Amino acid sequence: MSEVGAEERLWNLVRGALATRSLAIAAELGVPDALSGGPQPVADLARESSADADALRRVLRALASEGVFIEHAPGVFGNTDASELLRAGSGWGEFAVLFGGVWLRTVAELDASGDPAFPRMYGTDFWSWLAQHPDDRARFDLAMGQGSEARIERLNAIAWRGDETIVDVGGGNGSLLAEFLKVQPGMRGIVFDLPETVRDESIFGDRLEFVGGSFFERVPTGDAYLLATILHDWDDETAASILRTIRAAAPPEARLVILDAVVPPGNEPFGPKWLDLLMLALLAGRERDEAQWRALLDAGGFKPVRFGERLIEARCRS
Ligand SMILES: C[S@@+](CC[C@H](N)C(=O)[O-])C[C@H]1O[C@@H](n2cnc3c(N)ncnc32)[C@H](O)[C@@H]1O
Secondary structure: OOOOOHHHHHHHHHOHHHHHHHHHHHHHOOHHHHOOOOOEEHHHHHHHHOOOHHHHHHHHHHHHOOOOOEEEEOOEEEOOHHHHOOOOOOOHHHHHHHHHHHHHHHHOOOOOOOOOHHHHHHOOOHHHHHHHOHHHHHHHHHHOOOOHHHHHHHHHOOOOOOOOEEEEEOOOOOHHHHHHHHHOOOOEEEEEEOOOOOOOHHHOOOOEEEEEOOOOOOOOOOOEEEEEOOHHHOOHHHHHHHHHHHHHHOOOOOEEEEEOOEOOOOOOOOOHHHHHHHHHHHOOOOOEOHHHHHHHHHHHOEEEEEEOOOOEEEEEOO
16 A cells, blocks of 8 residues: 655645635536436536636536536546535535535634634534525535445444334434335334425334424433434533433433443544534534533433444433
8 A cells, every 4th residue: 555645645635725615616516417318518518507717617626526416538537436425415415515614714713712704704503504504504414325335334233122213313304214214114203303404204204203393402201312423513511411411301211322432542534524514614612522512411311221423322320
């Protein structure tokens, strides 16, 4: 395996914002969808999206150098597996637009003061801002769906009884729980989130319901509670208060499943080490290591029973 030199290593990091923004431009202009039927000249893509052909070619050429799009002939671009994932509605396209838009602007103001940049810039917290921007709320709810296959695999590895009612606390538009219930036909589900989430109501029915509310006030009663990328959004004190709300509603034998990262020690690459900084910029949230998770669970009234790399199981502490 070839060693990356010191200068190349720095260059690959320093240019990161350009890649982030380029992905957003391509997704915003609908290029991945336009190429779904086959390669097209950039002049046609530019005409369809009212973009400048030269600027768009340069954006696509840079992305193609990383395997997102491919330039088949000069000025003729096609999709790759990676750019195909960016098609609208897939979750990745919406994720790219958020990352290269409102999040990139926020990250530009990230500093080491420990205070989140978002409220400083927008005068409100991220969730209230989303409530005021329904298009971004819808984009966010779709974006959270990316990576759901791996998350369902993790959930399936748990020794379920098979007839539980699962409450997905902060379950967004409900897509994760809806998919999970397909492979667990004896279970029922409750998606609990802020009322303004943008949902496809057709996924709700006999076995799955949506309950609107705030997890700082109350959550529904169930046999198991799922917290999927929720606690990393909040500082320790606030995260503990979410756990305490669940603890107050949970029967003593309830199971708590947390889908969040457990940051390992050492210098190995691990995506959540970067996501941690987005949490810091947006929300004053954080990714946690095992010791931090143990302390948080204890403060919230739970005891851990299993730590995976991206899944924690816990039970009510007596
Ligand atoms: C990072 S998203 C995770 C969504 C979903 N669990 C997933 O993993 O796809 C965090 C979720 O917490 C919800 N949320 C934020 N504040 C909340 C509150 N006070 N009560 C209930 N849900 C809240 C947001 O609306 C959002 O859907």
